[in-house]
Amino acid sequence: MTEIDPANETAAPDQTPNGQPEDTSSNSGRIPKRDFDIPYRYEVTASTAEVTAAHGDIEDGAETGVSVSVAGRIMLKRDQGKLVFADLQDGTGRIQIFGHAKTTPDFDAFSSLFLGDWVGITGEVIKTRRGELSIRPSAWTILAPTQRVFPDKFHGISDQDTKYRQRYVDMWVSEESNTTLRNRSRIMSLTRRWLEDRAFMEVETPTFHGVASGAMARPFTTHHNALDMDLFLRIAPELYLKRLTVGGFERVFEMARVFRNEGISTRHNPEFTMLELYWAYADYNDIMELVENLVSHLAVEITGGTTISYDERELDLAAPWRRASMIELVTEQIGVELSVGMDRAELVAIAEAHDVEVKDYYGTGKIILEIYEKTTEGQLWGPIFVTDYPKEVSPLSRDHRSEPGLTERFEAIVAGRELCNAFSELTDPDEQLARFNDQEAERAAGDAEAMGMDLDYIRALEYGLPPTGGLGIGMDRLVMLLTGSTTIRDVLLFPTLRPEQVRDDSTGDS
């Protein structure tokens, strides 16, 4: 037993510490520093969930004779005078601590614990006469005395700002936040395991890119002093990952934090996590199967089934998902047959009839995409694979094997949101160079999101990229889907916010 006494005789919580005339009743949100000997380690023998699982069914008033050591924070306290009931919460749940004047060492100090104090408790597992499974301390120690008052024990934090800025508090007082954020980690872990079981290998590629490419987005720019050069934070890991496929890594994936200098919304954060994977010898049909199988597997693991409810609507994630071409869906929606081979003027007329703004540099493919996004995408609930995007808007996708002007590319729409983007990869270096040149022309024409030219990538392709299927999944959105979160901030541990002026109350500095 490595118990250390609370050793608080010199400064019981009801005294002013260090003789300071500090007013403990002042309403500053601060709790005066209390003087405890804090141990360097604490031997935990059970989580609260393990204690409950092992002893939850004993009879009211029973004693088990089993002693355990648990650790966590005091989250509730019911002081009865000679009896103090406290709820201890750890990463697995809560259990009641049964403090008793006759059996609990340093009972006065124990009954003076603050909500939020970290404690280690050793004691026998019992059940109270009223039937609450409890631990009756034979020894206890403070592991961290809180110096800040915890939020309302019943309402928690309702202010969104505080919730995201002080996530370390939100995680304790909001079971929903706690569960969602833990599920995020589980989803990441399950995804890795699922891919590794299928011979995919996790890799890490550079975050600093000399050219912003691999996606259409505005990049963040930074500067390296020693090399005296501007660098971009990556907007996608795509081109590096395909270099690895050229290099002979036949199945790779990366959980890539990517950065896009665009708006913030319930679905967008400037940095987010994208799973990208590349699978040599596979095409986009193989990738569709992979996606529907992965997502339905995760749904079962996280929610217990493939039918989930999101934003108060039902969604069945069981494979297989519907597959439909983009043009087919638009035709279905607006009742007009479209094709990339159409006369541009005719297409412009259709676009304008649907309030779609057409810029001068738009070709027929881009116009069709704009019409789809304006009229059709928002109507889709899914899950559905929208396939065969125009070549003009898909600079990294391989030409469709039978549909001229289109590519073998798909996006999955799930719960009305774009979940992933994938294609049979373009492998021909000359064709890729031509596509990059088209993008450069679009940039010159005013498209700030046009993809950057990457000549080393062209060189890599010249060494030979085998037929490859590639995929990018927005993991944050996947976590939102599986945890029922309607804002991306809820699935990010620390969402991007404006910097806060934190007052240092102890020194007056800021």
Add this chain to the structure above:
RNA sequence: GCGCCUCUAGCUCAAUUGGCAGAGCAUCGGACUCUUAAUCCGCAGGUUCCGGGUUCAAGUCCCGGGGGGCGUACCA
């Protein structure tokens, strides 16, 4: 970017038409040997986000600024 909404005690929330800023929890003092957001008695706690203005009087109305939320645009 733009539009709308919002900000009151540490936390959760009140405050009528512009008329003395209040309650619950937490804290502090006290009571209580089976509580479950324990209960009961008492004390204390405020830059009403910030800065101007109108007014006899501003949490409330007006102007400017800041934080946050939602919608919208770009995007995943």
